[in-house]
Amino acid sequence: MKYTKRHKAIILLADGTIFHGKSIGKQGSAFGExxxxxxxxxxxxxxxxPSYFGQLMVATTAHLGSYGTHKDEVESDAIQIAGLICKNFSFNYSRPAADASLEEFLDKYDLFAISDVDTRALVSYIRDNGAMNAVISTEVDNIEALKKQLADVPEMKGLELASKVSTKAPYFVGDENATYRVSALDLGIKRNILRNLAKKxxxxxxxxxxxxxxxxxAFKPDGFFISNGPGDPEPLESAITLTKEIMKHNRPLFGICLGHQIIALANGISTYKMNNGHRGINHPVKNLITGKGEITSQNHGFAINREETENHPDIEITHVHLNDHTVAGLRMKSKNVFSVQYHPEASPGPNDANYLFDQFIENIKKK
Known part of the structure; x- marks a missing residue:
């Protein structure tokens, strides 16, 4: 462990509430939801x-960093969150397979993070009052200036962020001699989704x-995939138009998370910003087709309108979240299209829903 002076830090919420902590490494400020x-x-x-792009992430687990980091345990080429908030930060790590500490990883990507925060109180407050914009900062004596800067940060509702994290140019993954070909729309795709498809x-x-x-x-795909990603789905007009075209041609289509919301919007089903979203690796979901329960990895702040989904003549709800009964999956009755609101590729999380990649392949075989 290198010696790092710990500076006083604060979390200033948009409603003026303040929580206190200490900086982990660098000084400064970071803004986001x-x-x-x-x-x-x-x-x-x-x-x-990439689904967390622009967000200040609070870790509810009491200790962060104890098993270090590893070069293969990333979902993109960079850190995507705007800032990190935790209770106890481990500057040392004990896992033999790790190649760096979490502190070194954060320093490499110049991420501002704070610890020694009462995260139980902070999370309880967010649960009661909803996710909101905030700033984490070591400028503890400059509250009024921080409030003015925070007021200029755009709300997540209505914010298009996929363009910030999507690839700039097409690229290929997998064996070019594989049995199946899939065209994937990158709205913030995780590497493990691509790994799971390539395995199939x-x-x-x-x-x-x-x-x-x-x-x-033009790739002559056997099926299409629409990925996860950050921000509000409603501004993604080009992705919605694309989805309508895929459905018009009755091509096999699978959507995950933001892709699920895009498929809903393409069918005239509205979306809404949730009070604080679903983010974790133990969310209970029921598969209404099989009757089985699944423990799932989830990361989303928007959801689709359940009443509109239930009333849609061509949509069947296939999965529901058991905590709040939001729509966790759907399929079209007349098209070869299905989607889920959670992450079957996990990473991190359980593998209960990995069968969905097999389901996609079976749908491709039926095309």
Whole structure:
């Protein structure tokens, strides 16, 4: 452990509430929507998940950093969160397989983080009052200036962020001689989704967030995939238009998380911002088709309207979240289309829902 002077720090919420802590390394400020993740493990995958882009992440587990970091345990090429908040930060790590400490990982990507925060009180407050914009800062004597800067940070509702994290140019994943070919729309795709598809004998071409149906179809895919990602789904007009084209041509389509919301919007089902979202690795879901329960990994702050989904003549709800009964999965009755609101690839999390990748392949075989 290198010696690092700990500076006083604060979390200033948009409603003026303040929580106190200490800086982990660098000094400064970071702005974003504050949210929390309930997973006890998987912090490296979480902070590199593009779905968290622009958010201040509160870790509810009491200790962070104890098993260090590893170069293969990332979901993108960079840290995606705006800042990190935790209770106890471990500057040392004990896992033999780790190649760096979490402190070194944060320093490498210049991420501002604070610890020694009463995260139980902070999370309880967010649960009661909803996710909101916030700033974490070592400028503890400059509250009024921070409030003015915070007031200029845009709300997550209505915010299009997929363009910030999507690939700039198409690229390929998997064996080009694989049995199946899939065109994937990158709205903030996780690497483990691509790994899971490649394991199913799939060759994938990944396209930027604003790709057209003609561009994606030129790959001669057997199926289409729409990925997870950050922000509000409603501003993603090009992705919604693309999805309508895929459905019009009755092509096999699978959507995860933000992709699930895009499929709903393409069917005229509205979305809404949740009070504090679902973020963690132990969310209970019931598969209404099989009657079985699943423990799932989730990360989303928006959901689709359940009443509109139930009343849609061509949509069947396939999965529900057992905590709040939100729609966790759907399929179309007349098209080869299905989606889930959670992450079957996990990383981190359980593998209860990994069968959905097999289901996608079976749908492709039926095309």
């Amino acid at each position: 504050v949210c929390f993740n309930t997973g006890a493990t998987g912090y490296q995958e979480v902070i590199t998940d 004998d799939v060759y994938i071409k990944v396209f930027p967030y604003d790709a057209t149906y003609e561009q994606m179809d």
